[in-house]
Amino acid sequence: MFENLAGALGGDPKRDSMPTMGFLDHLEELRRRLVYSIAAVAVGFGACWWKVERIYDVMQRPIVTALKSNGLSEKLVYLNPTEPFNLYLKIAALAGLFLTSPFVLYQVWMFISPGLYRNEKRYVVPFMVSTIALFTTGGYFGYRVVYPRALDFLIHFGRQFQPMITIGEYTSLFLSIVLGMGLIFEMPILIFFLALMGIVTASFMWKNFRYAILLIFIVAAIVTPTPDIMSMCIFAAPMLGLYVVSIGIAWLVHPSQRRARSEKKTT
Numbered sequence: 001m002f003e004n005l006a007g008a009l010g011g012d013p014k015r016d017s018m019p020t021m022g023f024l025d026h027l028e029e030l031r032r033r034l035v036y037s038i039a040a041v042a043v044g045f046g047a048c049w050w051k052v053e054r055i056y057d058v059m060q061r062p063i064v065t066a067l068k069s070n071g072l073s074e075k076l077v078y079l080n081p082t083e084p085f086n087l088y089l090k091i092a093a094l095a096g097l098f099l100t101s102p103f104v105l106y107q108v109w110m111f112i113s114p115g116l117y118r119n120e121k122r123y124v125v126p127f128m129v130s131t132i133a134l135f136t137t138g139g140y141f142g143y144r145v146v147y148p149r150a151l152d153f154l155i156h157f158g159r160q161f162q163p164m165i166t167i168g169e170y171t172s173l174f175l176s177i178v179l180g181m182g183l184i185f186e187m188p189i190l191i192f193f194l195a196l197m198g199i200v201t202a203s204f205m206w207k208n209f210r211y212a213i214l215l216i217f218i219v220a221a222i223v224t225p226t227p228d229i230m231s232m233c234i235f236a237a238p239m240l241g242l243y244v245v246s247i248g249i250a251w252l253v254h255p256s257q258r259r260a261r262s263e264k265k266t267t
Contacts, residue, residue, distance in 0.1 A: 033107040040103045044096030052092045059091070059174055062143070063165065066151040070159050076167045087167055102132060131189055138185025142178045146234055150177070150225045173225065180223055184239055191246035195254045202251035212243055
């Protein structure tokens, strides 16, 4: 498998030496990386727990703004005395994991790096940076654009009723929108690996662009929490932009294009 991947990345397995490790050495290395990762997440959890109320204040700003603009009470409610404490635990854990994700990804890299060739290792840092950057951008877009727009529509639509929005229900909706947009923004990373292995090509993606538009709008209609066309378009617009970017990525990393560039350099 590594020989094929090395060939895809332009390396020669015969010239690149790869250190070997025994089974017990792998287990020991895995245990050490897990301990480091868990310790880092625990530290991140402690740091976020110290500021968990402030973190949740940031999370609930969209609903507070939507309620205030419609002349409604800005307070969320809870139905169980333990719900706020459990919610804060969940928020601190997720925030701590996100805060320490670069270190955790680095530990994953340190575990798998002994099994990679030199040519393969050069892609790891750009991969980690782009993965975190795209996920953060998608989550921020969901928080600043998509979620406030959806909440304003929903609250305004039911303004004749008195809302009783629980903190648990609100948090679940918040995480589904923000994390969902973060995952959607990972599309170029997925296309990168599919094109790198020769599974998809830029020409295939371009020829099927009309079907991609249809599929994107279907996905946007499913994940959009509101039934209005504007919210669906807000979801679909970045997905279309990412698809176009992914076409360029597929063209750059596809094996046929890499071979063509290599032959051009040799001539």
